[in-house]
Structure formats: C-alpha cells, structure tokens
Amino acid sequence: MRGLAEDDKTPFLGRRIAPGIRIVAIAIISIILMMVDHASTSLTPVRSTLAVATQPIQMIAEMPGEIAHYMGRYFDRGQLITENEALEQKVLLLQARLQRLASLQAENERIRALLASASSLDQNVLIARILSVSPDPYRHYIKLNKGSTDGVFVGQALVDANGIMGQVTDVTPLDSRAILITDANHGIPVEINRTGLQTIAQGSGKSNELRLPFLANNADIRADDLLVTSGLGGRYPAGYPVGTVTSVVHQPGDEFLDVVANPSAHLNRGREVLLVWTSNTEAQAREDEAITEAAPADDAGAEPTAP
Amino acid sequence: MIIERRVSGLLIVATLGAALFLALLPLPDALSAVRPAIYPATVLFWVLMQPMSFGLIAAWCCGILIDVIYGTPFGEHGLAMAVAGYAVIRLRDLLWTFPVWQQSVLLLPVFILYEFVLFWIDGVAGAEVNQWWRWLPVLTTTVIWPFWASLLERIAEFEVG
Numbered sequence: 199m200r201g202l203a204e205d206d207k208t209p210f211l212g213r214r215i216a217p218g219i220r221i222v223a224i225a226i227i228s229i230i231l232m233m234v235d236h237a238s239t240s241l242t243p244v245r246s247t248l249a250v251a252t253q254p255i256q257m258i259a260e261m262p263g264e265i266a267h268y269m270g271r272y273f274d275r276g277q278l279i280t281e282n283e284a285l286e287q288k289v290l291l292l293q294a295r296l297q298r299l300a301s302l303q304a305e306n307e308r309i310r311a312l313l314a315s316a317s318s319l320d321q322n323v324l325i326a327r328i329l330s331v332s333p334d335p336y337r338h339y340i341k342l343n344k345g346s347t348d349g350v351f352v353g354q355a356l357v358d359a360n361g362i363m364g365q366v367t368d369v370t371p372l373d374s375r376a377i378l379i380t381d382a383n384h385g386i387p388v389e390i391n392r393t394g395l396q397t398i399a400q401g402s403g404k405s406n407e408l409r410l411p412f413l414a415n416n417a418d419i420r421a422d423d424l425l426v427t428s429g430l431g432g433r434y435p436a437g438y439p440v441g442t443v444t445s446v447v448h449q450p451g452d453e454f455l456d457v458v459a460n461p462s463a464h465l466n467r468g469r470e471v472l473l474v475w476t477s478n479t480e481a482q483a484r485e486d487e488a489i490t491e492a493a494p495a496d497d498a499g500a501e502p503t504a505p
Numbered sequence: 506m507i508i509e510r511r512v513s514g515l516l517i518v519a520t521l522g523a524a525l526f527l528a529l530l531p532l533p534d535a536l537s538a539v540r541p542a543i544y545p546a547t548v549l550f551w552v553l554m555q556p557m558s559f560g561l562i563a564a565w566c567c568g569i570l571i572d573v574i575y576g577t578p579f580g581e582h583g584l585a586m587a588v589a590g591y592a593v594i595r596l597r598d599l600l601w602t603f604p605v606w607q608q609s610v611l612l613l614p615v616f617i618l619y620e621f622v623l624f625w626i627d628g629v630a631g632a633e634v635n636q637w638w639r640w641l642p643v644l645t646t647t648v649i650w651p652f653w654a655s656l657l658e659r660i661a662e663f664e665v666g
Binding site: 217218220221224225227228229231232234235236241244245248249252255256258259260262263330331332333334335336337339367368375382383405466 | 522525526528529530531534537538560561562565569570573574575576577578579580581583584587588591594626630631632639
C-alpha cells in the first residue's frame with residue numbers, strides 16, 4: 199500500500215489543488231454551464247464544434263449496423279426483386295393519385311384566392327437520412343445527415359410516409375438532431391380530424407404512445423379518431439396525420455380524460471425522412487434565431503424544453 | 506499493478522475511444538436499457554489507476570464529450586463523472602487492497618452515485634425518467650467491471666512492460 203496523498207494533488211496551472219476543492223469548483227462550473235445551456239443558446243457554437251469533433255467515433259459506431267444492412271441487401275436478391283416490384287406498383291398508384299392531387303391543389307388554390315386567404319399550400323421538402331437514433335433509451339432523438347449547409351434550420355418539421363415524426367432541435371454544419379413526437383418533453387398542437395377539436399398531444403417517453411392530457415370529460419373523442427397537426431404554434435405545417443386514438447378512459451373523479459394515441463409515423467423503422475417547411479416558417483425561424491441571440495425563444499406550441 | 510507506472514496518454518485515449526464505441530453501438534431498446542455504462546467505468550478505471558495523469562478534470566472533460574453526443578445539458582455527465590471520480594479518489598486506498606473482482610462490490614455505490622446525479626439533473630431540467638429499469642445499468646456495470654477492468658489492466662501492463 200502506498201500513500202499517494204501527494205499524487206492526489208495533481209498540478210493544475212502550476213499549483214497543487216486538493217481533490218475536495220477541485221470537485222467543488224467543477225460542480226459550480228458544471229451547474230453554471232447547465233443553467234446557461236438550459237436558458238440560452240449561447241453555448242450552441244461550442245456544442246457544434248465539439249459535435250463535429252466527435253463525428254468520427256459516432257460514424258465508426260454506426261458502421262456495424264450499416265454493414266449488416268448493406269450485406270443483407272447484397273445477399274438477399276429475391277427479397278430485393280419483390281421489394282422492387284412492390285415499389286413499382288406503389289409508384290404507379292401514387293402517380294395516379296398525384297395527377298388527381300395536382301388538379302385538386304390548383305382548385306384549392308383558386309378557391310383560397312377567391313377567399314383572399316393568406317395561407318398557401320406551397321411547401322418545401324428536403325430528404326434526409328437517419329444517421330443514428332439516440333443511444334440514451336430515455337430520450338427520443340434521431341440524428342440526420344443534413345445540416346445547416348443543406349438548408350436545415352431549427353424548428354423544421356420531420357415527416358415520413360405515414361405522418362409527423364418530430365422537429366429539428368440542433369443543427370451543426372454537417373448534421374442535425376431532431377426530437378421525436380414521443381419524447382416525454384415534446385408536445386404537438388393537434389386537432390381531431392372528425393370534429394376539429396384542438397388539443398395538444400404530448401410524448402409519453404414510450405416509442406408507440408402519445409398522450410392527450412388536456413381534454414375535458416365531455417370532449418367529443420373516441421377510439422380510432424385521427425389526429426392531425428393543427429398548425430397552431432407555427433412549428434408544424436397543418437394537416438399532417440399525427441396519430442390515431444387507441445383508448446379513451448374516463449377515470450371517475452378526474453377532470454380530464456385519459457386519452458392515449460398511437461403515432462402514425464413509423465418512428466423506429468425506416469431510414470429516410472422528409473423535412474417539410476413553408477417559406478413562412480423559414481422566415482419565422484430566421485427571425486426567431488435573430489431574437490434568440492438576445493433571449494430564448496418562447497414558443498407557445500411545440501417547444502422541446504430540454505434539448 | 507500498473508498504478509506504479511505511468512501509462513501513455515495514447516493508451517488512455519484509445520481505451521476511452523473503444524469504450525465510447527461500445528456505448529454508442531446501436532442496440533434494440535430492450536438491450537439498450539441494460540447496456541452497462543462501459544464508458545464511465547473506463548473513466549473511473551483510469552481515475553483509480555492513474556491518479557497522476559488522469560484526475561477529476563480529465564473525467565469532467567470525458568463527461569462533457571458525452572453531453573455533446575447525447576445532447577444533454579452541457580455539464581450534466583461532466584458533473585456526474587467528476588462526482589463519481591471524486592468518490593473513487595476517496596475510496597482509492599480501500600479499493601487498491603482488493604482484487605479487481607471484489608472492487609466491483611465497493612464500486613456499486615459509486616455507480617449508483619453516478620446514475621443518481623444524472624437522475625437528479627434530469628429531474629431538475631424537466632426530462633425526468635422515473636422508471637425502475639433506469640437503475641439496471643448500475644447492476645450490469647457492476648457485473649461487467651471485473652472483466653473490463655482486468656482487460657484494461659492487462660493491456661496497460663502489456664504497454665508498460
């Protein structure tokens with residue numbers, strides 16, 4: 199047994215400081231850092247720089263999965279052929295629908311113009327690939343391969359073929375991070391498609407569950423109701439499917455209904471997502487960013503509290 | 506014992522990189538919940554074994570790296586790592602008297618402390634995860650510690666000769 203009392207005091211800036219004092223100093227610095235990080239975006243540049251530095255190790259960690267994915271494709275020719283055929287049929291079907299949609303859109307826009315409505319159906323999309331899902335099982339984040347150089351900005355909505363997935367929360371030059379609607383810290387303004395009733399769907403922390411905690415006991419909602427984005431709050435474009443109600447339970451004595459919904463988007467499957475935004479939201483986001491330089495953005499609608 | 510000699514910084518960085526790789530490897534949800542905290546274990550191993558070159562500030566920096574990758578509040582894992590490191594420094598005299606496989610019993614409270622700091626900060630930041638299985642990695646880390654620590658020790662001994 200060696201007494202290492204002296205070695206405990208490793209030299210720091212030429213002095214030897216006892217670990218007790220150091221841990222107190224580290225704790226104070228950490229707490230200040232966390233508070234600053236929580237309250238403002240001033241640490242974002244530091245974060246993005248470090249994120250770029252840690253990119254290689256993350257890419258290496260993703261590699262086994264990627265290799266398995268590609269090897270699977272290489273060996274499974276039969277599956278590839280059936281997949282291809284299915285996709286061809288789907289393209290045909292979708293194209294047929296699209297033809298109808300184009301005329302419908304034109305009609306809709308004419309009618310909107312007649313009503314002198316300001317809202318437009320014009321939406322921009324960007325395809326991104328999912329690089330990785332959150333390694334922390336309690337935070338529902340995904341990493342995307344598009345960053346600010348590709349035009350990604352904070353607040354962009356993420357959709358897949360079936361519905362809304364989430365929104366972008368952090369952007370580095372080369373990649374970005376998005377929070378999913380099932381994250382316990384995420385809320386999304388929705389309306390019930392059947393009745394137009396507005397409410398907020400909160401993530402539950404489970405990957406297949408949303409909760410609607412703010413519905414009064416007499417609210418008109420039942421199982422199998424479709425929830426779509428209401429577009430309130432300005433983050434999400436209106437009219438995209440969010441989920442379907444799976445159960446509505448009224449606990450006697452409670453003021454609110456216990457409503458659970460199942461997200462429409464396939465949150466834990468698939469590798470490609472669409473980033474959707476309207477020119478309005480882009481301008482809004484740029485404006486927000488300019489404001490956040492001074493104060494944190496306080497969006498009433500869908501604001502992740504702890505990115 | 507390698508505590509008598511200084512291990513090169515390159516080796517420390519390499520082992521930390523390997524641990525980070527294991528921590529980031531995508532796993533299905535069920536497995537991911539019991540994934541042992543290899544990376545913090547590696548940091549604590551070096552705090553324990555290389556007090557001269559790897560102290561609390563190094564542990565804190567390692568934690569900051571995790572904050573960047575996980576997107577958690579800046580300093581959350583840094584603080585947890587430093588607090589756990591401090592506990593290891595306090596326990597060091599005791600830990601050295603035990604063989605690696607018995608150390609893990611003594612380290613169990615340290616791993617609990619690490620997880621508790623994270624749990625506390627999550628709660629304050631409003632990202633509360635209050636489910637019992639959150640504490641499972643503490644157990645799996647304790648189980649994996651003897652193997653991982655003796656592996657690291659072998660590698661380090663091999664390097665210093």
